[in-house]
Amino acid sequence: MPKLALVRHGQSQWNLENRFTGWWDADLTAKGEAEAKHAGSLLKDAGFAPTQGFTSLQTRAIRTLWIALTEMDRVWLPVEKHWRLNERHYGGLTGLDKKETAEKHGEDQVHVWRRSYDVPPPPMEEGSAYDMSKDPRYHGIDIPATESLKLTLERVLPYWHETIAARLRNGADIVIAAHGNSLRALVKHLFQVEDDKITGVEIPTGNPLLIELGDGLQPTAARYLDGSRATDLPALP
């Protein structure tokens, strides 16, 4: 039975500053690095021995995986990075202070932008200081101007099916280090969570979610490795 560990990156500088981050390449803080190290020791203590890793093109997730693998004596692990595992694009909200935005637009509107399934934030404007579209890592990629969770799921899924699920079927045990919303999208798919229920799923940072999968890659067991910081998981499908 293949095993899959999902690890949400540790605290980033913009998490600390409470700014909408999305595709902006905020790095880990010292606390985020410590969370990544702790995630690695939890995975190691659980006896989890992945044979393949995946992460996004964003420094905070890449470094989370690297730090965790260092802790697991597994820096040799083959790792693939892909933009489809990036955080959801926060559009015109990127860079704004979350509290100030709630004061300006109201808590309800900001909650819709942050947690609704299919309402994207306003698009990023041309010439925004936070536009990453010219960054060389995205060469040749038509990067979005904004994304809802639904749009995020729609771009994560092809990579899941064609690459990650295919490796699991070949017997690989896999660790994915990614982001609050790209991982939420994967959890929605794997646990078949309904559209209006997924907003209640909050994956804690640096707390690996270890999932055992059946032959059809349906979850048969799932637990957070740090039980003291676990959040509610959706029921097994």
Ligand SMILES: O=C(O)[C@H](O)COP(=O)(O)O
């Ligand atoms: O991109 C961000 O700002 C965060 O990583 C996730 O934001 P959220 O809590 O609004 O989903």
